[in-house]
Amino acid sequence: MIILGLEGTAHTISCGIVEMYRDKVKILSNKKKMITTKEGGLTPTQIGEHHAEHIKHITETALKESKTSVKDIDLISYSHGPGFGNGLNIVNIFAKTLSKKFSIPVIGVHHGAAHILIAKYLLNIRDAIYLYVSGGNTQIISLEKNTRFYVYGETEDIAIGNALDKLARSLGYGFPGGKIIEELAKKGSYFNMPYTVKGMDIALSGILTFAINSIGKHRKEDIAFSFQEHAFAMITETLERAMAYTNKKEVCVVGGVALNNRLQEMVRIMAEQRDAKYHRLDKEFLGDNGAMIAVAGYHYYKYGFKGDVFKAKIKSRWRIEDAFNLE
Ligand SMILES: Nc1ncnc2c1ncn2[C@@H]1O[C@H](COP(=O)(O)OP(=O)(O)O)[C@@H](O)[C@H]1O
Ligand SMILES: [Mg+2]
Structure with missing residues (x-):
């Protein structure tokens, strides 16, 4: 199955497209755009504005690079939390809009779980x-x-x-x-x-x-x-x-x-x-990225952790022990 993953919990907006076959990962694309500063940190407002500005383009670029069209996507996965509300809201709305528009199932996943799951599947960790x-x-x-x-x-x-x-x-x-x-x-x-x-x-x-x-x-x-x-x-x-x-x-x-x-x-x-x-793990998948969200979406789907994402609110705080409980 082909999964489109959207990440946006903090500094990075990213879209990854992966193909999963019997737990084997094929990365089709993994596009990222990160906010950096010369001095000082980031504000939540900056994060929201940055993601809103780039999410559409980054998704289109990822689709193009993967040589797939939206119609080939079997599942959309997005980071549902934890993170900055401003960023989470953008990704949340974008993922659900895509899902409704193209009638593709959608799953919200835990950001930390995704960091771990991409390592597990890519490196075949037991x-x-x-x-x-x-x-x-x-x-x-x-x-x-x-x-x-x-x-x-x-x-x-x-x-x-x-x-x-x-x-x-x-x-x-x-x-x-x-x-x-x-x-x-x-x-x-x-x-x-x-x-x-x-x-x-x-x-x-x-x-x-x-x-x-x-x-x-x-x-x-x-x-x-x-x-x-x-x-x-x-x-x-x-x-x-x-x-x-x-x-x-x-x-x-x-x-x-x-x-x-x-x-x-x-x-x-x-x-x-x-x-x-x-x-x-290869460095491309260590910092925040969309491919890890896509792989996590596969894992959630495989083990039946779907939840009702249209009912669930974004979770700015979310312990990893509760990662498979969306509501
Ligand atoms: N070479 C490095 N050595 C140590 N820390 C690093 C290095 N490169 C990036 N980082 C740190 O990684 C953190 C970002 O981690 P990441 O998983 O991408 O985001 P988040 O923490 O928002 O989930 C930042 O605190 C950054 O300073
Ligand atoms: Mg991270």
Whole structure:
């Protein structure tokens, strides 16, 4: 079946078209348009306006590139939450309008579930612990019996991507900040920062405040390097604890922060030391994208999680444990 997926929970508007045959994924197209800034962050109004301006064109471009027409689409899938209301509303209305106009079934999916499901299907993952790291999330998760997500550990305060973005902003850079911090860190050296692990959970606001307070006292490069070393080690430590606890032998990092090579390296080394299989997803599918929403739509459809999207309201807050419950 051919699925059209629409993403728009935050900074990126994207349309992906994928063909699924017996759980095998063929990516036909995956077009994205992301808001970036030279300095400072993003506002919800900016996000809504950006998505409204580009959603039609990005969908047309994705259809063209995939060499399919709307009539070939068997299912429309869109990100129903969590995220910024302004962006969610645009995608929601657009998906449902397409669905009505062309009489194509439509499914609303959970954004975090989609980050995980594209890794699962593309890499043929059976039973992994997933590290989901993005602007809004830092969670250690598994998918049980294809029908329920479990969260073993997470951040108690802010997400790692958000912390990296804030640190970059304080250093005078724009959005997204994670990539800038990674670049700076390449020329940095180590100094001590707070390290807060609480069982399976972590806290990042203490180390972030410390790093911001170090500006002017240490080189930017050293702040970036030391922040990454501490924060990623905290995350990898709890990830390893979850693998030991569950006895799972596969691991995969997903979400925008998974673009970071140092974090991926730490997780790979930890996996090798435990004789676990380390999966690395292609970078095209790590940051927000429409293809992941399409693959998630397939999974929801396959396992019967349709819900009544015309009744369901957008969900700006939505825990992944409830990902298969739309209402
Ligand atoms: N190379 C990188 N290293 C670390 N973080 C990164 C890198 N590239 C992007 N990021 C971070 O990824 C986050 C975006 O993740 P993504 O999943 O695309 O969006 P969202 O958090 O809105 O779901 C941002 O916080 C951004 O700074
Ligand atoms: Mg995301």
